[in-house]
Amino acid sequence: MPGTLPTGGRPNIVQIVMDDLGCGDLGCTGSPLIATPRMDAAAAEGLLIEQAYSAAPTCTPSRAALLTGRYAQRVGLHRVVFPEETEGLSSFERTIADVLGDVGYRCAAFGKWHLGDGPEHNPLRHGFEEFFGLPYSNDMDPLYLVDGEDPVAGEVDQTLLTKQYTDRAMDFISRQGDAPFFVHLAHTFPHIPLHVEAPFRGVSEAGTYGDTVECVDHHIGRLLDHLDGLGLRESTLVVITSDNGPWFEGSTAGLRGRKIDCYEGGVRAPLIVRWPGIVPAGARSEDVVSLLDLPVTYAALTGATMPADRPIDGIDRTAVLLGAEAPPRPPLFFCSHWDLHAVRDGRWKLHLQRIGRDRRELPQLFDLSRDPQESYDVQTLFPDVMERLLALAADFDDEIRSQKDEAIARAQTRMSPAAVGRNSPVAK
Amino acid sequence: MPGTLPTGGRPNIVQIVMDDLGCGDLGCTGSPLIATPRMDAAAAEGLLIEQAYSAAPTCTPSRAALLTGRYAQRVGLHRVVFPEETEGLSSFERTIADVLGDVGYRCAAFGKWHLGDGPEHNPLRHGFEEFFGLPYSNDMDPLYLVDGEDPVAGEVDQTLLTKQYTDRAMDFISRQGDAPFFVHLAHTFPHIPLHVEAPFRGVSEAGTYGDTVECVDHHIGRLLDHLDGLGLRESTLVVITSDNGPWFEGSTAGLRGRKIDCYEGGVRAPLIVRWPGIVPAGARSEDVVSLLDLPVTYAALTGATMPADRPIDGIDRTAVLLGAEAPPRPPLFFCSHWDLHAVRDGRWKLHLQRIGRDRRELPQLFDLSRDPQESYDVQTLFPDVMERLLALAADFDDEIRSQKDEAIARAQTRMSPAAVGRNSPVAK
Structure with a gap:
């Protein structure tokens, strides 16, 4: 029943983060030109949070906050990191994967990482037992995929990244049996340079940018179908969002500013929450939620414990996710x-x-x-x-x-x- | 009758240009926070052109084009000019005041000029027989008013500028008798720094910016009442617009970019045309009109002749103003x-x-x-x-x-x- 947590059972969590997607780029958030039937359906089966914020207006800081529940400045990742720079997620930080791992979750990350490419920054050093993806943004050089801790030889075909990430996530999910799992699926697109898988070239009325979003939508649909096919529909919380506002293309839905700015257009993110039977279907919330809040909320939902020895900026927004009355968010x-x-x-x-x-x-x-x-x-x-x-x-x-x-x-x-x-x- | 030009009689023309007003800053263009009953009424009695463009995204170039019908680059005023710079409107240029003067119009300019402050740039050297206003923007130093060709001694009280410009315009109009007249009334606000006449301080729900716009609206109302009181209601074409998009404040109505940008938010302008009995009341047009087109259109309406010895970029948009079928605007x-x-x-x-x-x-x-x-x-x-x-x-x-x-x-x-x-x- 909506508003009630499952007794005993803890949800699997699949967190899907697009890169530089605008808050107005989905059908369910008002786009007249990009067709996103699968994300729209996820919103219709669950909750669309209309005042969601990324924690920062650029990739690295946003992701540092999203995975730790702490402002990126506390993490020391206050700006975008580039290849060959030494900065990255330090061993001091406890990611949500570390936190969920403590209560038995199997955690994996697929897609863009962008929290440092040194060995000690690798997702496998931060609570994830599997990783497949790019160490940073797709406009950075050298561009190579990493599988686990190992670089993958050969040139990257960016047109296949969305599918590859999704395939790896689906495979991981298939192998978890009764263990609860957490998947961080961080798509590379619609970050530039835009590359489109063959079947999606020219399909969108919004041009190449739209093609990449429609391609991501399709693969999100495959993943949702996969969860449903495995009987995990009701036991899996799916969260779909973006890391910051849109950059050179993409819609801010009329809000001021774009990526890099801290005006609304730079930091507002779409946020869809699907958890059939728990999160009320077709709900819309005007409560403020930050992506900082996601790890804390996941911890609350699963009985895990965020670290107590450091400032945590996110707060538990379970009430918002469950469609219940929620207090205003602190500043x-x-x-x-x-x-x-x-x-x-x-x-x-x-x-x-x-x-x-x-x-x-x-x-x-x-x-x-x-x-x-x-x-x-x-x-x-x-x-x-x-x-x-x-x-x-x-x-x-x-x-x-x-x-x-x-x-x-x-x-x-x-x-x-x-x-x-x-x-x-x-x-x- | 709407769509029909008056036989014989030529309209007086009052052109009111605000400074940095956003296309979404009027009640009739969607502002929920700024009350502009007089401009809204003018739009309701006339035509609101919904795809109007300033010719440039900053003050000097926009005004150079507005008064000559030529792109500012041709005029050599491709950027904002500052005090003590030598650039200005050259004697080669023929303003719409020069053009209308040739067919008997009495022309005056009140308010911001910003086309050079050298003696040869003064409005009186460019077809206007009266001028009262600031030679440039109200954030520039030294700040002094000019009356005719003479600087006015004493400190400028910016809170009174809107009223002073309006009073001078009304006085000029009162003195024209049967002669047709052209008034270029270029308000200083809502350009920064914002200064508000005492009765308007704190009246707007949009803060000080809104106060300045509501003050301008009030004085536009006084001017319209004055025209009506003099029996000039049907014989006067009133045009209300802005020189470019809004800057640090002001609404672009959700369009991308702001002043300085050539995205829509930087160059779209509100454009209201009131000419009771000629311009259809309550009309809205989606035809594209540039402020470049205004001088050419005024010339067409009055039988005046734009110079033929140089490129003119504006085109006659009489059809749009009269609510008739109009061809698409050239690029x-x-x-x-x-x-x-x-x-x-x-x-x-x-x-x-x-x-x-x-x-x-x-x-x-x-x-x-x-x-x-x-x-x-x-x-x-x-x-x-x-x-x-x-x-x-x-x-x-x-x-x-x-x-x-x-x-x-x-x-x-x-x-x-x-x-x-x-x-x-x-x-x-």
């Missing part, structure tokens, strides 16, 4: 590198910085409940709100900066070759 | 400085460049008829369109660049002090 902070750009608290969003050198007309206070496009600064109408948010921002800024040196040092520390073992990435 | 080109950023032709918009250093994913072809937010590049679906627009763009680019040296030289040429006469701006 969310949006950073670019080490600069706090924006704070959202309830209906309010305060902008302190923006991308680009022009700092005029800052700070700005927007009332998202009446002005979702962030057009009108209302600080003169709500001076008390302004004062409160400025104080919140200052406190957060102080806190994050006080952790800066330690966080960066952790993210840059490489393990000794002996400790890492035999495998190392190609062409380094 | 429109959008430049930033000397770079051609975008071309619109019918439903298509091709982007060749964008603001910022990142040139990835260019060019992009958008289908505005299905994708007004410019989210999806469809060049692979419409290769023939792509080829055609690329050719159009290349031709335009070649043409404009071939005029570059001559246009710049004209805009930079200063007249000799003797030729200019006695007055010169303050603090130069």
Whole structure:
């Protein structure tokens, strides 16, 4: 029954994250040009969260937060990492795979990683027992696939990545028997450069970008069918989202800004939750949910325990996912590198910085409940709100900066070759 | 009767241009937070053109085009001019005031000029017999008002500018008797810094930005009432628009980009046309109109003649204004400085460049008829369109660049002090 957790049984969790997908790019989120029947059906069978946020406006920080429940600055991954850079997810961090592993989950990651390509950053060192995917974005060089900890020889055919990731995820799921599992499936598209599997070339009215999204939709459909075919339909929580707003293409649904910006268009993400029989079908929620909240919510749903020895920024949003009454989310902070750009608290969003050198007309206070496009600064109408948010921002800024040196040092520390073992990435 | 021009009589023309007003900032264009009852009423009594474009995404180029019917590059005013710079509207250019003056119109300009502050750039040297306003933007220094050709001593009280400009326009209109007149009323707001006349402080739900727009709306109402009171209601064409998209605040109505960008949000303008008895009341047009077209259309309406010895980029859009069937507008080109950023032709918009250093994913072809937010590049679906627009763009680019040296030289040429006469701006 919707609103009730299963007694005893813990759900499998499949988390599907697209790369640079806009919040307006799905049929169920208003796209007139991209056909996403399978994701639309998942939303219709479950819940569409209309005010979901990625934790950061770029790939690495967003993913660092998504997997740890902590702001990327705390993790020391405050910016996009490139090949041959030393930064990555440190051994200090506990990912949701580590956390779920403690309560018996079998965890696997497929697709884009982008949390460092050093041996110690590999998903297998972070709670996942299987990995197949790209160590970073598909526009970075050298481009190679990794299987487990081993680089895969040969050129990458990007047109096949969506299918390959999906096949590996389906295979992993097939092999789990009665063990609960967690799959982090991070698709490479619609991040540029766009590559399209043959059957999907030219199918979308939205051009090549749309083709890649329709291809991902198809393979998400295959995965959902696979779960259903294995009898896992009711026992599996499926979450579908994106890592940040769209970049050169893609729809922000009319919201201001794009990827890299902390305006709504840069950080809003589509968020679909399917868990038939538990999550009410066809529901829509206006509650604020951050992707920071997903690991904490998964832990709550499964009886796992997030680490208690460090700040965790995500909160348990089980109530939202189950369609129940939920309290307002505590303030969310949006950073670019080490600069706090924006704070959202309830209906309010305060902008302190923006991308680009022009700092005029800052700070700005927007009332998202009446002005979702962030057009009108209302600080003169709500001076008390302004004062409160400025104080919140200052406190957060102080806190994050006080952790800066330690966080960066952790993210840059490489393990000794002996400790890492035999495998190392190609062409380094 | 709508659709019929008056026999014999030529309309007075009042052209009201706001500064940096967003196309979504009026009640009649969808703003839920700014109350603009007088502009809404003008739209209800006349025509709202829903696909109107400023000729450029910044102030000086947009105004250069608006007053000459020529792309700003041809005028040599391809970028915003600042105090103490030598560029300005050259004596070679023929403004719409020059053109209308030839057929007996009395012409005056009130408000922001921003086409150079040298003596030879003064509106009185360009067909206007009266001028009262700021020589450039209200964020530039030194800030002084000019009355005719003389700087006004004393500090400028920006809170009073909207009222002062309006009062001067009303006074000018009162004094014209039976002579036809053309008024170019260029309001300073909502350009930053925002200053609000006392009665309007805090009135808008959209904050200070909204206050300035509501103040402008009030004074536009006074002007319309004044016309009506003088019995000029049916004999006066009133045009209300903006010079480019909104900047740090203001609504693009969900369109991509803002001021400076050549995406739709940077160049779309609201455009209201009121001419009771001639322009059909309550009409809305989806025909494309550029502010380049206004001078040419005014000339056509009044029997005046645009100069024939130079390229004129605007076209006669009388048919659109009269609510009649109108042919599609020939291609429109959008430049930033000397770079051609975008071309619109019918439903298509091709982007060749964008603001910022990142040139990835260019060019992009958008289908505005299905994708007004410019989210999806469809060049692979419409290769023939792509080829055609690329050719159009290349031709335009070649043409404009071939005029570059001559246009710049004209805009930079200063007249000799003797030729200019006695007055010169303050603090130069």
